[in-house]
Amino acid sequence: MDRKGNGRFRAVVIGVSTGGVEALKILLGGLQASYPLPILIVAHIASEASNGLALLLDDFCSVRVKEADELEEIVPGTAYIAPPNYHMQLERDGKITLSVDPPVNFARPSADVLFETAADAMGAGLIAVVLTGAGSDGSIGLKAVAAKGGTTVVQCPMNAVADSMPKSAAAVIKPDYVMPLERIPELLIQLAWE
Amino acid sequence: MDQDELFDIELRLLLSGINQAYGYDFTDYSEASLKRRIMHWFVNSDYATLSDAQARILRDRDAFESLLRGITVNVSEMFRDPPFFKAMRETVIPHLLTYPFVKIWHAGCATGEEAYSTAILLNEEGMAGRFRMYATDINNAVLQKARDGIFPLKEMQRYTRNYQSGGGKKSFSDYYTARYDHAIMMPALREQIVFASHNLVVDSDFGEMHLILCRNVLIYFKPTLKERVLFLFDNCLLPGGFLCIGLKESLEGRKIASRYSEVAPKMRIYRKSYG
Numbered sequence: 340m341d342r343k344g345n346g347r348f349r350a351v352v353i354g355v356s357t358g359g360v361e362a363l364k365i366l367l368g369g370l371q372a373s374y375p376l377p378i379l380i381v382a383h384i385a386s387e388a389s390n391g392l393a394l395l396l397d398d399f400c401s402v403r404v405k406e407a408d409e410l411e412e413i414v415p416g417t418a419y420i421a422p423p424n425y426h427m428q429l430e431r432d433g434k435i436t437l438s439v440d441p442p443v444n445f446a447r448p449s450a451d452v453l454f455e456t457a458a459d460a461m462g463a464g465l466i467a468v469v470l471t472g473a474g475s476d477g478s479i480g481l482k483a484v485a486a487k488g489g490t491t492v493v494q495c496p497m498n499a500v501a502d503s504m505p506k507s508a509a510a511v512i513k514p515d516y517v518m519p520l521e522r523i524p525e526l527l528i529q530l531a532w533e
Numbered sequence: 534m535d536q537d538e539l540f541d542i543e544l545r546l547l548l549s550g551i552n553q554a555y556g557y558d559f560t561d562y563s564e565a566s567l568k569r570r571i572m573h574w575f576v577n578s579d580y581a582t583l584s585d586a587q588a589r590i591l592r593d594r595d596a597f598e599s600l601l602r603g604i605t606v607n608v609s610e611m612f613r614d615p616p617f618f619k620a621m622r623e624t625v626i627p628h629l630l631t632y633p634f635v636k637i638w639h640a641g642c643a644t645g646e647e648a649y650s651t652a653i654l655l656n657e658e659g660m661a662g663r664f665r666m667y668a669t670d671i672n673n674a675v676l677q678k679a680r681d682g683i684f685p686l687k688e689m690q691r692y693t694r695n696y697q698s699g700g701g702k703k704s705f706s707d708y709y710t711a712r713y714d715h716a717i718m719m720p721a722l723r724e725q726i727v728f729a730s731h732n733l734v735v736d737s738d739f740g741e742m743h744l745i746l747c748r749n750v751l752i753y754f755k756p757t758l759k760e761r762v763l764f765l766f767d768n769c770l771l772p773g774g775f776l777c778i779g780l781k782e783s784l785e786g787r788k789i790a791s792r793y794s795e796v797a798p799k800m801r802i803y804r805k806s807y808g
Contacts, residue, residue, distance in 0.1 A: 409752055409781050422781055424613075428565035436563045437781050439749045440570070441608050456565040459537075486537070 346533055348490070349464035350413060350429070351376050352457045354450025354480070356383040356472025358500025360392065362520055366470070367400040367418055369524025374402050376466075376531050377413035379429060379457065381421045381450040383472065393420045411435045421448035428456035444476040454480025463488030466530055468523065469514075470494045472504030478511040485512050490530065492516045492523060543583035544571060547590070554591050557601065558734055561758035567604065574603030605672040607750065609643040611650045611684075611692035614780055617748075618654060618699030620797035625744065625775050626658040635664045635743040638769070640733060640762075641750030642668035645679025645726070649708075650696075651746060652722050657702045667739070669731035680728045682718035684709075689716050733762045738769035745770055748801075749779035763789050772807040 355362055359382040367378070384392050390406045396418070397404040407419040407427050412434050421427035425437040426448050443449035454467050454477060467484040469477040471494055485491050491514040496502035498519040509517060516526060552558045559567060571583075578599075580586040589596045612618050629635050637655075639648045648668040655664055670676050693705040709716040731739075733750070745766050751759050766776055767789045776784075776793065778801045784790040793803040 409783070410756070425781060428563075428569075430563065430565050436565055437752050438566045439608060439752070439779075440566065452569070456569070459565070459568070 346375065346531055347464060348376055348466055348530055348533070349461050350457060351378045351466045351468065351527060351531075352429075352450075352453050352484075353378065353380045353468045353470060354454065354472070354477035354504070355380070355470035356446075356474060356476065356501065356504055358471040359384055360395070362470045362494075362500070363392075363396055364399055365520055366468075366523055366527075367396055367402055367404065369521075370400070370402050370527065372401040372403070372416055374528070374531065375415045376527075377415055378402070378418040379407070379413065379421075379427065379435070379453060380418055381427060381446075381448045381453045381476075383446050383448075383474075383476070384423075390422075396420070407435045407437070409435070409437050421453065423448075426452040428452060429460045430456070431460045433460070444474060446474070446476050450477035451480035455483045458483040458487040458489055461487075461489065465489035466492065466527065468492040468494075468527075469505055469508040470520065470523075471499035471501050473501045474504060475507035477504055478507045481508050481514070482512050485515075490515050492518070492526065494523065495519045540572075540583060541568075543587065544568060547571075547583055547587045550587055550591050551597065551600075555594075555597055556735070557732075559604070561734070561755045561761075563753055563755055566753050570604045570606075571600075574600055602672055602674045605670075606675060607641060607643040607670075607672075607753075609646040609648075610695070611646045611688075612695035612699045612701075613647065613748075615695050615697075615699035617777070617780065617800050617802075618650065618695075620800040620802055621651075621654060621777070622658055622700045624797045624802060625777075626655075626660070628773070628775070629655075629664075629743060630659060632743060633663065635660070636741065637664055637666040637744045637746070638738075638742045638766075639666060639668040639726075640731070640745060640747040640766070642670050642676075642679055642728070643672070644675045644684075645682065645728065646684065646692075647746070647748065648679065648726050648728075649682065649718055649722055650699075652725050653696075653701075653708055654699075656722075656725075664725070666726045667729060668726050669729050671730070671732045671734075673730055676728050676730060680723070682723045683715050684718070686711055686714045686716045733765065734758065738765050740769060741771050742769050742774060743771055744775045744777070746777045748777060749782070751782050752779060760788055763787055767792065767805070770805050772805055774805050776803045776805065777801060778803075
């Protein structure tokens with residue numbers, strides 16, 4: 340058994356854009372270092388400085404936060420940030436792969452790429468979260484997650500710095516949960532121990 | 534069984550068929566990227582199912598070539614990762630200048646943007662007329678684009694910024710002519726590069742090299758294929774020669790690693806030992 344504990348979930352994926360740094364501080368900041376699932380994050384943050392966002396969040400949060408490396412095996416209690424200018428994918432063997440394929444939804448990394456590959460890899464064992472952001476990245480991916488039996492979470496658009504990403508996601512599917520950002524850490528904890 | 538599971542089965546059958554019929558082996562490509570590319574090709578095709586596509590592909594070389602173009606198309610940018618090009622100027626060039634003539638292999642060059650970037654850099658650093666660059670790719674359609682050296686003009690603004698922060702010494706517009714919405718690279722640059730077809734999965738190397746660049750190509754391969762390709766590079770790289778891979782790639786844990794040291798931290802520029 341390669342999965343941790345007896346829970347039905349094996350990983351969390353998150354897509355976030357405008358307002359992402361603050362949102363991730365709140366979300367990851369609400370989790371303990373012992374959080375039992377790996378977390379994979381695509382954030383559209385205009386940053387040439389590789390590793391910048393990961394270092395900032397790692398200082399701020401209890402969970403370990405790092406920029407994802409190629410062929411890295413995902414482990415619980417760790418959040419992996421997609422490197423700037425690369426797509427991040429989850430393979431069926433639980434390893435991260437990167438690609439420089441063209442931008443999707445004008446974005447590289449793209450949340451759709453992460454969500455779709457993670458849905459393939461984890462099926463019903465996946466929790467996918469769409470947070471604040473401009474544009475519509477993550478919507479198609481969220482649909483793929485739902486189709487594979489995964490659990491979908493969308494930040495309440497009224498509560499988001501930029502509402503179009505969560506609005507678009509909630510228009511494509513009926514998410515399992517729509518809630519304010521502040522309540523999402525609690526939900527992720529509850530689901531993880533289910 | 535849902536549609537997606539069926540697609541996965543059809544995908545495995547198709548890849549096996551392609552290997553048997555045409556000798557192109559994709560079993561050691563990373564699955565997520567390969568599947569996305571085949572899916573992308575498939576939804577833009579007229580086939581109702583991947584099995585329909587397979588029946589045609591196994592019988593019709595042109596249909597196969599269309600798929601091959603779809604799944605092996607890598608993207609390339611000019612002066613992607615400017616700090617890397619800066620490090621090239623500072624750490625690699627001084628060594629290359631000690632040779633009367635150097636040979637360079639750009640493996641997996643795609644549409645050629647990075648090969649042109651490297652050629653520009655070599656010219657600016659005093660290597661004009663003293664190098665030959667072999668730029669290779671598995672995909673003949675992108676190679677033709679690379680040979681043509683014509684790129685969208687709208688990209689040039691971004692490339693100019695990259696060029697400048699990568700230590701560019703001239704005006705980037707000196708290197709191309711703008712025509713309508715395209716930029717045509719200077720013919721003198723094109724003449725310094727030999728574009729040729731080469732499949733890293735099955736082909737052997739071609740001669741001794743002083744510098745090999747293969748950035749963001751190995752990330753599409755599984756470890757077994759990575760090892761094979763790195764062995765191929767090691768085989769033709771001269772002692773004291775340089776190997777450049779992508780910034781998120783690494784020789785760590787690879788069999789050839791003991792013969793290489795990283796000469797520019799985090800820039801993934803490795804030098805082969807003389808031992």
